[in-house]
Each structure stands twice: as structure tokens, then as C-alpha cells.
Amino acid sequence: MIPDTAGPVVEVSDLTRRFGELEAVRGVSFDVDEGEIFGFLGPNGAGKSTTINMLCTLLRPSSGHAAIAGFDVETHESDVRRSIGLVFQETTLDERLSAEQNMRFHGMAYGMDPRERKKRTDLLLEMVELADRRTTRVDRYSGGMKRRLEIARGLLHRPRVLFLDEPTLGLDPQTRRRIWDYLLDLREREGLTVFVTTHYMDEAEHADRIAVIDHGQIVALDSPSALKASLGGDRLTLSTADDAAAAVQIGELLGEQPVLDDGVIVQVSDGAAALPSLLRQMTVPVERIEMRRPTLDDVFLAVTGRQMRDEETSEKDRLAATMAGRMRGRHP
Amino acid sequence: MSTQSDTLGSGLLRSETVRGIWVVGYREVVRFISDRSRIIGSLFFPLLMLVVFGAGFSQLIGTVADGVNYVQFLYPGILAIMVLTSSLQAGISVVADREYGFLREILVAPLSRTGIVLGKTAGATMQALLQTGLLLILAPLLGVSLSPGRVLALIPIIAVLSTGLSGLGLVLASFIRSQQAFQLLGQVVIFPLIFLAGVFFPVNQVSAAVEVISKLNPLTYGVDAVRQVLLGGADTAALGVTIGDYTTTLAVDLAIVTVMSAGLLGLAIWAFNRRD
Numbered sequence: 288m289i290p291d292t293a294g295p296v297v298e299v300s301d302l303t304r305r306f307g308e309l310e311a312v313r314g315v316s317f318d319v320d321e322g323e324i325f326g327f328l329g330p331n332g333a334g335k336s337t338t339i340n341m342l343c344t345l346l347r348p349s350s351g352h353a354a355i356a357g358f359d360v361e362t363h364e365s366d367v368r369r370s371i372g373l374v375f376q377e378t379t380l381d382e383r384l385s386a387e388q389n390m391r392f393h394g395m396a397y398g399m400d401p402r403e404r405k406k407r408t409d410l411l412l413e414m415v416e417l418a419d420r421r422t423t424r425v426d427r428y429s430g431g432m433k434r435r436l437e438i439a440r441g442l443l444h445r446p447r448v449l450f451l452d453e454p455t456l457g458l459d460p461q462t463r464r465r466i467w468d469y470l471l472d473l474r475e476r477e478g479l480t481v482f483v484t485t486h487y488m489d490e491a492e493h494a495d496r497i498a499v500i501d502h503g504q505i506v507a508l509d510s511p512s513a514l515k516a517s518l519g520g521d522r523l524t525l526s527t528a529d530d531a532a533a534a535v536q537i538g539e540l541l542g543e544q545p546v547l548d549d550g551v552i553v554q555v556s557d558g559a560a561a562l563p564s565l566l567r568q569m570t571v572p573v574e575r576i577e578m579r580r581p582t583l584d585d586v587f588l589a590v591t592g593r594q595m596r597d598e599e600t601s602e603k604d605r606l607a608a609t610m611a612g613r614m615r616g617r618h619p
Numbered sequence: 620m621s622t623q624s625d626t627l628g629s630g631l632l633r634s635e636t637v638r639g640i641w642v643v644g645y646r647e648v649v650r651f652i653s654d655r656s657r658i659i660g661s662l663f664f665p666l667l668m669l670v671v672f673g674a675g676f677s678q679l680i681g682t683v684a685d686g687v688n689y690v691q692f693l694y695p696g697i698l699a700i701m702v703l704t705s706s707l708q709a710g711i712s713v714v715a716d717r718e719y720g721f722l723r724e725i726l727v728a729p730l731s732r733t734g735i736v737l738g739k740t741a742g743a744t745m746q747a748l749l750q751t752g753l754l755l756i757l758a759p760l761l762g763v764s765l766s767p768g769r770v771l772a773l774i775p776i777i778a779v780l781s782t783g784l785s786g787l788g789l790v791l792a793s794f795i796r797s798q799q800a801f802q803l804l805g806q807v808v809i810f811p812l813i814f815l816a817g818v819f820f821p822v823n824q825v826s827a828a829v830e831v832i833s834k835l836n837p838l839t840y841g842v843d844a845v846r847q848v849l850l851g852g853a854d855t856a857a858l859g860v861t862i863g864d865y866t867t868t869l870a871v872d873l874a875i876v877t878v879m880s881a882g883l884l885g886l887a888i889w890a891f892n893r894r895d
Contacts, residue, residue: 343727368728375720377720379720379721379722382719383653384650392642396638396724396728397728
């Protein structure tokens with residue numbers, strides 16, 4: 288085994304997975320660098336889980352390649368497994384055992400030296416603030432405590448990459464923030480690489496880079512700020528005494544033709560800088576201004592045609608979306 | 620892979636199969652021991668059968684063969700049932716682990732699938748041995764005499780039988796997704812297996828159809844092996860399994876059970892090594 292120290296920690300090239308006729312992942316390629324927080328977003332059924340399952344060796348690719356820390360997921364299964372820590376959407380703790388026993392099982396399964404295991408267990412339980420509850424059975428834990436324990440457990444064997452699938456789903460905002468604090472802190476202290484899927488766009492903002500997958504293909508891949516900038520910058524909406532006249536003026540001043548829709552709407556790359564001079568030069572009286580920076584929700588909507596929020600809605604809507612996808616001749 | 624400074628233990632634990640057996644088996648035993656209600660609960664059914672069938676049929680039947688009354692005849696069979704139900708626990712625990720999510724933690728760990736199957740099997744076999752041990756305490760009360768030799772002879776028989784039946788449980792678990800479905804199918808599998816294994820009646824003394832099916836049931840030979848040990852091989856012509864003119868000996872019983880166990884365990888290993 289030749290552990291890779293240079294180069295990307297996760298390398299994915301042309302990865303494809305078919306289930307019979309259905310092509311769930313269609314030629315996906317991306318790299319994740321050491322110490323990076325990589326956000327992996329996409330609507331339900333877009334191929335997120337299938338991709339993660341291939342990266343963590345639970346599913347064989349139909350074609351293409353993926354490597355973790357330089358180890359191929361197909362030929363070096365065991366090395367890949369040692370290089371990754373996993374926190375799944377549903378809890379994978381043994382709830383009848385205590386936190387400590389769960390950690391012990393994990394350390395044993397990964398063949399850790401007992402002394403190292405104990406030392407690291409102490410450290411990690413301290414970090415996620417569960418040290419005083421270490422002998423409590425996990426079924427007495429709250430959802431947030433379980434999630435923290437899973438993060439600690441996922442880090443026990445010193446993985447190079449921590450995969451988190453919806454780590455904060457169903458948790459209250461305060462707990463969600465705390466979990467992100469741990470992750471950011473870990474990246475800072477241990478140079479940990481984090482691969483995370485989430486439905487919460489405010490969380491996706493923490494990522495260094497984001498990949499959006501839809502219909503089994505990567506449809507956007509860049510830093511959050513670059514993705515937002517790609518939408519054409521800030522959106523200004525002005526209500527004026529005479530919108531038609533204002534639109535002509537704005538068009539001349541900014542060199543960008545505004546749209547009239549319940550106000551004058553125009554896009555500029557940096558709204559905060561453009562506004563003062565615009566207002567100074569305009570002669571039509573302005574009554575009201577609204578400036579909106581594009582959010583990741585806007586990015587998601589632009590590249591997938593769907594709102595991220597919709598993804599949290601009912602099964603019925605999901606079925607409808609699936610059906611629509613089928614009718615468009617695409618797979619869910 | 621191991622260097623000379625390694626102790627034998629840590630060297631062996633480098634193997635993903637050995638580590639799988641050790642870690643998964645260890646967890647099964649820890650969970651079993653920490654769950655007293657399960658130990659007591661699992662003894663309830665065999666005890667009930669002994670009391671109900673024993674008391675009910677003893678008067679009616681009297682002796683089954685020379686010097687063997689019905690309770691003495693029944694008792695080894697009940698031990699075998701105990702082994703069957705605690706072995707199927709291996710399958711139930713996989714289904715439960717899957718439902719509660721823990722199976723994923725096991726499957727993504729650097730452990731071989733074969734090791735995981737063998738670990739679950741080892742855990743269930745330990746349980747079977749422990750529960751049989753508890754049930755053996757009753758033997759003197761029922762007029763079944765125990766000797767160290769008999770107890771020692773029972774250990775390999777029960778271990779082999781339990782290994783195979785754990786394999787059966789794991790094969791079922793490889794395609795059954797919910798605990799309810801497993802319990803249901805468990806009943807469908809368990810009851811015919813038990814009723815047609817010569818637990819309640821000697822298979823040589825029943826109607827032809829039942830006799831044929833019983834003699835095709837591998838569990839019959841497991842029951843007979845336990846019975847031959849505990850009853851000191853009393854009147855095997857009447858109580859044992861006779862095919863044509865041949866009455867199976869303990870060694871033949873054990874050979875049949877071993878073949879069955881190897882087959883079921885192999886099937887379980889195959890089922891768990893399949894990967895999408």
C-alpha cells in the first residue's frame with residue numbers, strides 16, 4: 288500500500304453506476320483537496336447516496352474510477368475503509384451500548400492499538416462534550432448527542448476524510464451550529480478533509496467548494512461565492528415615480544438593460560458599490576430600493592430548476608418529481 | 620505482514636477475518652450477558668414445553684422404551700429446540716442491526732464479510748452453549764443423569780448444530796429486511812423443523828409420511844445425537860433413527876449434522892459476500 292500524501296484526497300473520474308436500465312450516476316468527475324470542506328448537494332434521487340456508497344466501498348462502480356487517499360475503491364477496499372470516517376443520515380450507533388462501548392467496538396473493528404484507542408476516545412469525547420456521559424447507554428441520548436458521538440466515533444481511527452451524509456438533519460438550529468463548530472475546528476486543528484451533504488443552504492456556505500449533482504451528473508462545481516457570482520451579481524429592485532423613465536436612465540448609466548416587473552429590476556456585479564453613484568446621477572425620484580445578493584438557494588434553483596426547500600417536502604411531491612423526471616425521459 | 624515483535628494475538632488481529640470474528644462475536648456476547656431478560660425469556664418456552672408436554676403426556680404414555688419415560692425422552696429434544704431458537708438469534712441480530720442502522724457501521728469497517736458471518740455465528744453458538752448449560756441444571760430433577768463425560772460430549776454436538784442453525788438464520792437474514800417478517804418466517808421454519816425432528820415422538824414409531832419427512836430433516840439427527848448422549852444410547856432401535864435396517868450411531872448423527880452445518884454456513888458466507 289502506498290499512501291498518498293500529495294495530490295487530492297478524493298479523486299473521482301467518470302464514475303458511473305447503473306441499476307439495470309437506470310443510470311443513477313452518469314460519469315461524475317471531481318477532486319477534493321486535503322483540508323477542504325466539500326459540499327455535495329443535489330435533489331433527492333439525484334445520485335448523492337449512490338456516489339457516497341461507491342466512495343465508501345459499499346457499492347461497486349459500473350465504470351469509471353474513484354480513489355481515496357490514493358487507494359482505488361475497487362482494488363484497495365480495506366485501505367479505503369481505513370482512510371474514511373462515516374456519519375450517515377440515520378444513526379448507526381448500537382443504542383444498547385454506552386458511548387464508551389461504541390467507541391471500543393469501533394476501535395477494535397479498525398484494529399487500533401488499545402492504548403491509542405483509549406487516549407483518542409478520551410480526547411474526542413471531551414471534544415464533543417460527552418465525556419461526562421460516556422458510560423450512559425446511547426438510547427438515553429438526545430438526537431444531537433447521538434450525532435456528536437457519531438462524529439467522535441467516525442474520527443477515532445484518524446481518517447483522512449470524514450464523510451457526513453446530512454449530519455444535521457432533524458436537529459435544532461443551536462445543535463446544528465455546534466456541530467459545524469466542531470467540524471470547522473477539526474479542520475483547523477487536524478487538517479481534516481470533510482465531504483458533506485446537506486439540505487441546509489446556510490450550512491453549505493461553510494464549504495470551500497460545492498458540487499451540485501442532478502440527474503446523476505455534476506451540474507455546478509465551484510466555491511459558494513463564485514457560484515453566486517455566476518448568477519450575474521446583485522439584484523437591485525427600484526420603485527420610482529416613473530418606472531419607465533427610470534428604466535431608460537438606469538440602462539444608460541449602467542450599460543445594462545433593466546427589466547420592468549413591479550419596479551425596475553437590474554443586475555450588477557457589486558450592488559453596494561454601484562448604488563451611490565447611480566442615485567446621484569438619476570433624475571427620476573426613487574421611492575424605495577431593494578438589493579438582494581444571490582443565495583445558494585438561487586444557485587440551486589438556477590442549476591437544477593428546483594428549490595432546495597422543496598426537497599424537504601412530502602413523499603407525494605417527491606413521487607411527483609420522480610414521475611415528471613421519468614416523463615422527461617430522465618431518471619430520478 | 621506481521622513483524623517478529625508482534626505478539627501472536629495482534630498479528631492474528633491484522634487479518635480482517637479473524638478480527639471480524641473477534642469483534643462481532645465479542646459484541647454479541649456483551650449484549651447477551653447484559654440483557655438478563657433475554658436469557659430468562661429464552662428459557663421460558665423450553666420450560667413451558669417440558670412442563671406442559673411432560674405432565675400432559677407422561678400419564679398417557681408411560682414409558683417410551685425400556686427404562687425411558689416420556690419426560691426423559693422429551694428433554695434432549697427440548698435442549699435441541701433451545702439450540703435452534705438461540706442460533707436463529709444470529710439472523711435476528713443481523714436484521715435488528717440493519718433496522719437500527721448499526722449493520723452499516725459493521726459493513727463499512729475494515730472487516731471481511733466472512734469474518735462478520737463467523738462472528739455472528741460464534742456469538743450465537745456461545746449463547747446456545749450457555750443456555751443449554753442453564754437448562755442442563757434441570758436434568759437431575761427429570762431423572763436424566765449427567766456425568767462430566769456426557770456434558771463434555773454435548774459441547775461439540777451443540778456447537779456444530781448451533782453453527783449450522785446460525786447459518787440458516789443468517790441466510791434468512793440476508794434477504795429479510797424487517798424483524799417482524801423474520802419472526803414470522805422464523806415460525807414458519809421453526810415449527811415444521813421441530814415437529815418433524817423427533818422431539819415429541821420417536822421417528823421410528825410414526826406414520827410413514829411423517830417418518831420419511833422426519834428422516835430427511837437434518838435436525839432429526841441433531842436431536843438424536845443429543846438424546847443418545849443424555850440417555851446413554853438407550854434402546855436406539857426404538858428411540859433413534861433407523862433407515863432400512865440401519866440405526867444411526869452417534870458418530871453418524873454427528874457426521875450428518877456436520878455436513879448440514881458446513882452447507883448452511885457456506886451458504887451464509889456466500890450470501891454475505893455478494894455485493895452490489
